[in-house]
Amino acid sequence: MSKTVDIYHQGAALFAAQYDALSFEQVHACWQPYWPKEQLVLDIGAGSGRDALWLAEQGCQVISVEPAADLLRLGQLKTDGQLKTTEKVQWLQDSLPELKACYQLNLQFNTILLSAVWMHIVPSERKRAFRKITNLLAPGGRFILSLRFGDFSDERTAYPVSVDEIAALASQFGLVLRFVSDITADAGGRAGVEWQTLVLELPDDGSGSLSKVRHIVVNDNKSSTYKLALLRTLVRIADAHPGAVIDKQDGTVAISLGLVALYWIRLFKRLVDNDIQQNADPAKGLGFVKANGWGLLSHLTADDFAIGNFYSGQEAVALQQLFADTLNTIKAGPVTYIWQGHKENRLFEMLRSKTRRQSRVLLDKTFLDSFGSFVLREDMWNCFRQYGCWIEPLLVQQWVAEMQKYELNQQRQISLDTYHNQLRWLDRQHDTGLVRKKVEQLRLQGMDVCSVWSGSSLYSYDIDHCVPFSYWPNNDLWNLLPASTQENRVKRDRLPSQARLKSSGALIKDWWQQAWQTEAEQQRFFIEAGLSLPNISTGCRDFDEVFHALQFQVIGVKQRLQVAEW
Secondary structure, eight states, rough: OOOHHHHHHHHHHHHHHHHSSSSSHHTTGGGGGGGGSSSEEETOTTTTHHHHHHHHTTTOOOOOOSHHHHHHHHHHHHTTTTTTGGEEEEEOOTTTOHHHHHTTTTEEEEEEEEOOGGGGOOOHHHHHHHHHHHTTEEEEEEEEEEEEEEEOOOSSSOOOOOHHHHHHHHHHTTTTEEEEOOOOTTTOOTOOOOEEEEEEEOSOOOOHHHHHIIIIIISSOOOOSSSHHHHHHHHHHHOOGGGOOOOOOEEEEEHHHHHHHHHHHHHHHHHTTTTOOSSSSSSTTOOOOTTTTTGGGSSSGGGSOOOOOOHHHHHHHHHHHHHHHHHHIIIIIIIIIOSSTTTTTTTTTEOOOOOOOOOOOOOOHHHTTTTTEEEEHHHHHHHHHHHHHHHHHHHHHHHHHHHHHHHHHHHHHOHHHHHHHTTSSSSGGGGSSSHHHHHHHHHHHHOBBOOTTOOOOOOEEEESSOOOOTTTOOOOGGGGEEEHHHHHHHHHTTTOHHHHHHHHHHHHHHHHHHOOHHHHHHHHHHHHHHHHTOOOOTTOOOOHHHHHHHHHHHHHHHHHHHHOBB
């Protein structure tokens, strides 16, 4: 399809004019009963932005995907030029069958529109493309697919299409064919060109994997908290780190193995430091708690194991040993013993890479990825990111229940509050301290610090979590913004709307530039952003790119958690 994409890129102006000569209503009249309103829509092959603009005018939030760079640029100019809908359309350069950038968004869409694209997809890649699209649908979501019959007069490649092919794919991937239009003449009057549109729907609620998770959490035999720890680790990564995905193919997802180890360590750190028993046999100990790894890092807190932190000397060596011990424990324990049906049908797989010990370690994506990959089924990954806000409380509840059974914990009469306190993810007192200190330093230097929401100079101020901490516990530097106390109180635990983000974009980027100027500060800022936000390029040092990713992240949190807007 790359040659065809090049043709669209090179002839972008001509194609855009051709598309814009027709209205959305003219092109898509045949499926009018299914036109979306006020939905999250993915427009794949968005072209000139004509359809995206119309959808935005109906109140939809639209993610427009276009592989041809110049066509994307023209489409973005078109939608950005409409003041009433500009915040309703976001653009991505991406293509079928992979849709890598789309998957990084952690979104599920109510409507996916694939108009005038399917005939370009090589038949051998269509099954994969269809599966990718299906996995991006929300429960009850609709996939609108147009089929073009007729050859091209230029060098663009078209392959045969049929309703039967789509019906077979729909049956294979659990979609229902709701509507098939009549074959109609080309709206642009081109001879020998005809069209047919299909509407497919995902009736399943997508919770098939939820029963697997529940079985592991509630019914599965456990002699330690390892299984619960691994599930909670995966839920945390699925929710917070779209940048941790290394690869998606053939129905599986591969994520950074080092990040799995890091989150496992953080989850156990407070529990082990407070001598809270974690398995039925206290004499057996924990496989990852060894003298030359964990023992040499006992002075660190859970929050010291944070992305972007730097270690040197003995700490660096001990940290790498701790990662190795942790991965050995995860492999020998939950990865081996979490299976379905029979023992060989394991739900998780670890693909480890050989690592060379370093005297200096920076906890960034390169280091974390160097340990290899953790592989799980795509449907389970989707379950973790879609239902994580419900799964995690169940995991915490069951973890507490397991610890309450153990003999030494019973003897100590540990309170329920203590269990929950040691299972918390972040230390509240560390939420905003670093950023507040930075504001004070800037003010002492005589610099004016402004609210990112109004641009007014700050006197009485708060540090606001752009994405509310109560819904998405994230203390990355990009997420902590100065605002007036009054603004913070009014915003409360709400997400900034896309319109507010757009109007405050320059102020947010000005703050980032003003606050994080040293190499160490920028290193931490961009490392955190690269793992927490979608589609950040490797080695990114561009605040504009981070802000663009922040806009997508806000859309994703709103969709998954239904958070109110401000």
